[in-house]
Amino acid sequence: EAGVAQSPRYKIIEKRQSVAFWCNPISGHATLYWYQQILGQGPKLLIQFQNNGVVDDSQLPKDRFSAERLKGVDSTLKIQPAKLEDSAVYLCASSLEMGRKNTEAFFGQGTRLTVV
Amino acid sequence: KQEVTQIPAALSVPEGENLVLNCSFTDSAIYNLQWFRQDPGKGLTSLLLIQSSQREQTSGRLNASLDKSSGRSTLYIAASQPGDSATYLCAVRGNYGQNFVFGPGTRLSVLP
Numbered sequence: 655e656a657g658v659a660q661s662p663r664y665k666i667i668e669k670r671q672s673v674a675f676w677c678n679p680i681s682g683h684a685t686l687y688w689y690q691q692i693l694g695q696g697p698k699l700l701i702q703f704q705n706n707g708v709v710d711d712s713q714l715p716k717d718r719f720s721a722e723r724l725k726g727v728d729s730t731l732k733i734q735p736a737k738l739e740d741s742a743v744y745l746c747a748s749s750l751e752m753g754r755k756n757t758e759a760f761f762g763q764g765t766r767l768t769v770v
Numbered sequence: 771k772q773e774v775t776q777i778p779a780a781l782s783v784p785e786g787e788n789l790v791l792n793c794s795f796t797d798s799a800i801y802n803l804q805w806f807r808q809d810p811g812k813g814l815t816s817l818l819l820i821q822s823s824q825r826e827q828t829s830g831r832l833n834a835s836l837d838k839s840s841g842r843s844t845l846y847i848a849a850s851q852p853g854d855s856a857t858y859l860c861a862v863r864g865n866y867g868q869n870f871v872f873g874p875g876t877r878l879s880v881l882p
Contacts, residue, residue: 658813687869696774696859696872697814710869745813759804759861759870761814 656680658762660746666768672734675765679727679748685709687759688721688731689745697745703729704751736769743767772797772864774873782879783850791845791876793860798838801863804870805834805845808857817858818845822865850880 659678667673679686684705689697700719702710705726714721718737723729733740743764749757773796783789793803802821806814818827818834820843826835833846843860857877861870 660813689872694874696861696874697870698872699869702869747814757802758816758819760816761806763813766811 658746658748658760660744660762660765662765663763664766664768666770667736669738669769670735672732673736673767674733675731675744675746675767677729677731677746677762679729679746680760682750683748683760684726684751685749685757686723686729687747687749688729689747691743691745691764693742700731700744733767736767738769741767741769772800772862772871774860774862774871776858776860776873776876778876779874780877780879782881784881785850785852787850787880788846788848789850789878791847791858791878793843793845793873795841795843795862795871797864798841799865800838801865803834803836803843803860803862805832805843806859806861808859808875810856814859847878850878852880852882854878854880 686703688700691697700714701721703723706723721731743766745764747759747761749759775794777792804819805817820827820836831848836843857875859875861872
């Protein structure tokens with residue numbers, strides 16, 4: 655079974671530029687998450703989708719971050735414009751569906767963003 | 771608001787030792803708890819998932835326990851090996867939301 659795929663693996667941009675990350679979850683997984691992990695900290699949820707609907711985006715900085723999952727499969731996360739404090743690893747995860755107690759989350763390799 | 775802490779922040783042990791990593795959470799109304807491993811520059815690898823109704827789960831040399839009432843989970847690693855060196859993260863999923871809240875992790879070094 656293929657895992658969660660993310661691209662690119664690394665990205666370096668200047669502040670105020672735009673950047674986009676892509677995620678393809680495990681086939682059949684209805685729930686998709688984007689997490690931000692700053693160096694030395696645990697991951698923090700940015701947004702959670704159930705199919706193509708947003709379940710939780712309460713911690714997403716909506717003035718600069720946006721995400722979509724148009725067909726309920728793959729997803730893109732965009733930052734525009736980027737700030738220095740956005741330097742982090744952006745992790746995508748997926749799980750089978752909400753409402754199942756034994757649902758395990760699987761993570762991709764992440765995209766390491768450096769804003770200079 | 772759920773808060774998750776992990777103690778210790780870092781741990782260095784000689785090869786062969788048995789060790790315990792601790793995870794604490796403030797809201798006991800959890801759906802499940804998952805332990806992950808993260809190697810430098812990599813994503814998270816799932817180790818064990820414990821349902822809210824379970825007390826423990828085992829996989830190979832790993833054993834995770836859950837005491838929901840006291841808001842604690844422990845990850846026990848038997849006969850540690852240098853390949854176990856990584857950061858270990860615990861994450862809890864609440865009853866009323868399906869996203870995970872993570873602890874800051876424990877950075878483990880197993881010395882040969």
